[in-house]
Amino acid sequence: MVRDDAVFGCTGVLLIGTRGAAGPGEVLVRVRGGSEAFLAWSAEPLPARTTVLVIESRGNRQVDVMEWADPLDASPGDAD
Template sequence: MSLMAEPDVAEESPVGAVGWVTVSIPAEGAGEVLLPVRGGSEAFAAWAEAPIARNTQVMVVERISARSVLVVPFPHT
């Protein structure tokens, strides 16, 4: 029997994950992205340096909190 605990979901970093914008990200606020997590998909609050439209593919570049991320359009140019 292993004494190691299962990794906490909040500790798994989404940095580098590629997902889709489900709620447009405005210039001065948060939107929402759907990211692959543990074989499924989960919604995260998302911020970006510039507005990003709904249905745009994005990549996570920074984890802000357990359920918030900073994203850029993917592929990033």
């Protein structure tokens, strides 16, 4: 199993929600100047269309992800 270090720290969107320990979903990751699909594992279930951050590569086109909200994408009305 070869790690894919290029995906570490990349963001993506879940195409198929994850099920936590019960199984993976699928994520479309922005990497290498394009987008690539990977099996996505997370500690807690996450629904489809969730924006995620890749926190680890398992190799064999599998990654660990966590929910991610880019602080630079906050709209002006969000700051109080």
